[in-house]
Amino acid sequence: MHECPQQSDTTAKFDRLSNSCASFALLVILAVANAVAAQQDEDRTLFRGDPTEQGELGDQSSEIAATQAATTVSENQDSSMQLGLVFQKMSELQSEVSRLLGRIEQLEHQLQVVRQENRERYASIDEQMLQLSGNPTVSSDVVPTGSTDTEEGLYVTAFAQIEDRNFEEAIGLLESLIETYPNGKRLPEAFYWLGETYARLDPPQFEKARQSLVQLVRLYPDHAKAAEGTYKLGTIYEQLGDEPKALEYLDRAANNYPNTTAARLAADYAAAIRNPEE
Numbered sequence: 001m002h003e004c005p006q007q008s009d010t011t012a013k014f015d016r017l018s019n020s021c022a023s024f025a026l027l028v029i030l031a032v033a034n035a036v037a038a039q040q041d042e043d044r045t046l047f048r049g050d051p052t053e054q055g056e057l058g059d060q061s062s063e064i065a066a067t068q069a070a071t072t073v074s075e076n077q078d079s080s081m082q083l084g085l086v087f088q089k090m091s092e093l094q095s096e097v098s099r100l101l102g103r104i105e106q107l108e109h110q111l112q113v114v115r116q117e118n119r120e121r122y123a124s125i126d127e128q129m130l131q132l133s134g135n136p137t138v139s140s141d142v143v144p145t146g147s148t149d150t151e152e153g154l155y156v157t158a159f160a161q162i163e164d165r166n167f168e169e170a171i172g173l174l175e176s177l178i179e180t181y182p183n184g185k186r187l188p189e190a191f192y193w194l195g196e197t198y199a200r201l202d203p204p205q206f207e208k209a210r211q212s213l214v215q216l217v218r219l220y221p222d223h224a225k226a227a228e229g230t231y232k233l234g235t236i237y238e239q240l241g242d243e244p245k246a247l248e249y250l251d252r253a254a255n256n257y258p259n260t261t262a263a264r265l266a267a268d269y270a271a272a273i274r275n276p277e278e
Contacts, residue, residue: 151177155186159193167197188223191216195229199236210236217249227257231266243273 148154158173174194177186184190195212198205213236216229223229234250237243250273253266 151181151184151186162197167200170197188216188220188225192225192229206236206239227253227260227262231262
């Protein structure tokens with residue numbers, strides 16, 4: 001019975017405290033709201049400023065935007081023009097390259113024609129040299145043509161086959177001579193005519209011709225057939241597509257064997273290689 005007044009007092013105090021806290025909280029909220037509002041007003045004032053200044057700023061912004069837009073348009077136009085010039089230049093270069101390639105193909109064809117004419121001309125000269133060579137000189141005790149029991153017999157028979165254009169038979173006889181008589185006196189001529197005959201086959205066997213003529217030129221540089229062999233070796237290298245080697249042996253024939261038919265032919269052939277269009 002005595003505790004009831006105490007409970008009522010406590011409840012009243014709690015209510016008053018709650019009301020005080022609520023009032024204080026409301027005051028705080030109002031203060032914060034006022035501060036925020038004041039800050040917003042200040043910001044708006046700073047942002048807007050004077051109407052005249054705002055107009056000037058707007059005009060300046062418009063001018064800047066217009067300038068930037070004009071600059072962008074100008075840059076785009078310049079880029080387009082530069083790109084167009086690049087494409088135009090590329091097109092011109094492609095046309096020039098096509099023209100040059102066509103000219104190169106034309107010159108290559110002309111060069112091939114001239115080389116073929118030279119080859120035919122010198123092949124005809126070689127044929128005349130073969131005819132001028134006549135039958136080889138043989139000793140009085142040599143067996144007649146057709147006998148292959150001696151070195152001289154093999155050589156004479158092989159030469160006769162060459163004159164009759166029986167090149168396969170001639171090659172067999174000459175190779176037999178070289179194998180049977182490795183130190184024979186007809187060995188230089190055998191190497192020469194073997195190279196000559198390999199070059200006359202259809203189709204020619206230029207590599208085997210080269211191998212035979214190299215033996216003559218290296219082993220017998222002072223032999224009577226060395227001048228012709230050196231000249232012929234130069235022409236064989238040209239047929240094989242090795243112009244530096246061809247010119248090396250043609251110049252050697254012209255310089256090392258002056259006053260010979262082979263030297264004159266070698267000089268002419270070398271000049272034709274160096275100046276094919278003349």
